[in-house]
Amino acid sequence: xxxxxxxxxLLLYPLLALAGPKAGIDQxxxxxxxxxxxxxxxxxxxxxxxxxxxxxxxxxxDLASYRKMWTAxxxxxxxxxxxxxxxxxxxxxxxxxxxxxxxxxHVTTLEASKRVTHEDYxxxxxxxKAAGAWxxxxxxxxxPAPRPVPAPVTPRKPTPTSPAPVSPALPxxxxxxQK
Numbered sequence: 001x002x003x004x005x006x007x008x009x010l011l012l013y014p015l016l017a018l019a020g021p022k023a024g025i026d027q028x029x030x031x032x033x034x035x036x037x038x039x040x041x042x043x044x045x046x047x048x049x050x051x052x053x054x055x056x057x058x059x060x061x062d063l064a065s066y067r068k069m070w071t072a073x074x075x076x077x078x079x080x081x082x083x084x085x086x087x088x089x090x091x092x093x094x095x096x097x098x099x100x101x102x103x104x105x106h107v108t109t110l111e112a113s114k115r116v117t118h119e120d121y122x123x124x125x126x127x128x129k130a131a132g133a134w135x136x137x138x139x140x141x142x143x144p145a146p147r148p149v150p151a152p153v154t155p156r157k158p159t160p161t162s163p164a165p166v167s168p169a170l171p172x173x174x175x176x177x178q179k
Contacts, residue, residue, distance in 0.1 A: 025090050025099045025127060028134055032125070033105070037083035039074055041067075049128065049135035056141050077112035097129040104144075120144055 028047065035043040045067050052063045061069075088103040102124040109117045126138035 021092055021096045021099065021129075022090055024134065025092070025101060028127065029085070029088070029090075029101050029103075029125065032136070033083055033085060037080050039079050041071055041074060047136050048139075049130075049137045052136055053138045054141070055139065057143055079110050080107060081110050081116070082106075082108040099127040099134075101125045101127065105141075 032044070032047045035047070045063070048063050050063060054061050054063065054066050056066075084106045085103045086106065088101070091100045093099070102122070105121045105123045107117075107119050107121065109119070111117060120143070122140075122142050122144055124138075124140040125136050127134045128137045
């Protein structure tokens with residue numbers, strides 16, 4: 001019995017050990033996206049590694065360029081009103097020093113022109129743990145592919161050259177008498 005318990009503990013230990021890092025990444029993602037939604041630029045940018053690689057719909061950039069662009073956008077009078085996540089998933093490296101979080105990000109923005117926009121993005125954040133701290137090393141942020149719009153269905157009208165719709169045939173046998 002002790003051998004069985006020891007074997008179970010040995011097999012479950014890696015899963016239990018990863019529960020801590022996953023919970024840590026979950027909290028980091030929650031805090032990272034809360035800072036983004038709150039327009040707290042200093043806190044938001046503190047989650048990134050200095051050499052982070054960022055892929056956005058307009059292409060690849062570095063952290064310094066992104067910080068300059070995003071700060072100018074917010075300073076122009078724009079602000080995020082809300083950023084919510086759905087379809088959230090996390091994968092951890094076997095060593096527990098890297099994590100990939102992916103999710104759909106729903107963003108509501110009040111632009112400087114006072115126009116409100118609602119946008120959806122697919123985001124993947126790659127976190128590396130170095131010197132005891134988790135930092136975002138890579139972000140991929142893209143718009144979802146447009147969904148195909150089904151063609152409208154229109155009823156077919158008989159034309160002089162097409163046959164009229166056929167009624168279903170009566171079952172074989174005598175025609176029932178009507179009362």
